[in-house]
Amino acid sequence: MSTDALITELGHAQALLVALVEDADPATFRNQYHPDLSPLGWHLGHCVYTECLWLHEKLRGDDSVTSPIADLYTPPRTPKPERGKRLPPQPALLAWATELQAFNLHYLRNLRPQWQEHPLLEDDYLIHFLIQHNSQHYETMLMILNQKALHEHDTPDTPHQPLQASVLQPELADIPAGHYRVGGRKPVAYDNEVPPQQADLGPFSISRTPVSNTEYLAFMEDGGYRRQELWDEEGWRWQQAHGISSPDHWRQADNGDWYAVSMKGSYDLADREPVSGISHHEAQAFARWANARLPHEYQWEAACRIGLLEQTGRVWEWCANPFHAYEGFTPFPYDEYSLPWLDGRHFSLRGGSLHTRPAIKRPSFRNFFLADKRHIFAGLRLVY
Template sequence: MLDDLARQHERLNTALESTPTEIWRNQYHPDLSPIGWHYAHCHFIEAVWLRERILGHAPPRTRDWHDLYFPELSPKWRRGGRLPALDRLIPWGRELQFRHRDWLARHAGILDHPLMANEYLTGFLAQHHAMHLETLAQVRWFARLRGPDPALSEPHLQAPEITSQSWLEWDAVHATVGGDDVLVFDNEKGVHGKELAPFAIRRDPVTNGEWQAFMQEAGYHRPELWSREGWDWRKAHDIQAPLGWRGSGTDIGLQVLPEGMVQRNADAPVVGISRFEAEAFARWAGARLPHEHEWEHAQREGSLRGTGRVWEWCGNPFAPYPGFRPFPYDEYSAPWFDGRHYVLRGGSDWSDPLLKRPSMRNFFTPEKRHVFAGVRLARTMEP
């Protein structure tokens, strides 16, 4: 776990040090904080857990730390201007990284704490940082989307990917879902059984080429394919294509990704779609979104292909598993069991391997397009 944490530390350092100085304080999307804030927040959270909650130390300067780096105390739009200078932030972060890893390796007051059983807290912090690093990729994406279109760069061309439209089918089945590994979060904890009706699920995610066909058949302009809420959202925001697409019609076109402008590969999984769009596509294709339990069963038993390329929207809202208990703090999952957040599974090209286990549950409201999401189709089978 310490090796995993050290790897995330170095990824954080690289992410900030490679960010152009003119953008590290900027907010490019209402849901996304500046890159520098994410860097500082990750180190602040380590300090809170280790210094304050385990060792019982008082915060050194509450106003500078808690009022800025606790998300609930600091509106996103205010964060960039309150950050320390970059030449102070990076040395501060590296100093805390060294100190915290040393404490996690040898400090008796920390190692004897119940949260350190099986290195739980070390793994929790590593995953926390991995999630923020994926968010940093989303910030870079919007920084590119807000700027002039960059020139197409040869090194960023996507390699072809062979896919098919084959399906995996199950009769009614007793599925086992959830996880008991030390890394699992509270919302995925607890292995339990679920009875699933007969279903089929696509072996591969929906591709750019398939999405192009949806657009050519006026999928964005046919209200019968959309939920009422989704259609109102599409019209209000004039949504015409996945986030970052350049060109449409019969032209395969280009797309902007966090790394820059790329040629859009027809066989690559579509990315940058909301759940509203995923649902409309599924209706157009004569299918539906999979329930997350169908997805997890198929991933464990049927070798889904293409997982970990895009987060895949599921059909069900984010809800607690039987016996759910908040851990290690009340606010990680429980506030989002509100019927408005929906589950995504699988991980993306910008997710760390720590976050790509079969039981991992991501969750967002259905209009979000910046979360590196795509879709895999499912169908209900006749019993």
């Protein structure tokens, strides 16, 4: 893709963020609907701040825009519960954001020669980075809107087509033992995707499709949330403490049937659609119930590159392994994107969801969350 096309793509990513904030009422703009999520308006401000940080402060030493707002929009400096009350009025934030977004696009299209040779601009790296950063926050903003809908859904609905449990009969793809390439390449890849690795894998079989809603309901109806033997110690303790008994966005009608709630309202759960809204703990318990296991992320990527996985990009897919650094890992362009999360407690996810932008839907992209997080659009696929 040419530089001009990438700049146009950045403009599109900017506009998506603005549209979500423009459509929000004042409460949605400022409220926090989940402990792990910031207010909607904060994400727009943070993304514009991040553009200015890299394009102006880091690239040419001008912090006139970023310095006054760094405390609000640098995540470690302001706790999530404090962010909403510190936001400017919604119209003011929108006017400020759109003006700076337009200025940043103009700046990129008219770079002075001395800036064009900067290492951050080599092969349009920084433009790729900003597109992906905006895209990730766009998906997070949709998580916020989903959590808002769940927060406000206080009257049970009744599904038109009740979900029925089905026997788990996965169609498997057999992967032979061998040496498989995993990882991405710059300028598109994030630091945790490089350098590319050679993974030496033994033979395995992987389900062609993620676990579906009907298959997950079978786990629930077989006592999956009540059977301690299916859970590891940490997962069982978490599940019992929080009273978890279904995916995050599933709700039960008065007659016992299940339906789902999203930002678009309540809806019937489609039989073959991948289950979503589950934690790593739940994914592990389901895999044990199925006498299977979660894939290592190298297995997932190898099978994906061969072309044997179906429905990738429908849900993020939990992997068995903790998020870790590849051999030769170097933090870039800053430490905080990957380094703090290489703690053995975050687990890798692969694939992307229906709400994931194309800029980050690639076989090598690595998402990562703590094992108890279920507000994300995540499901699972099985390995045998």
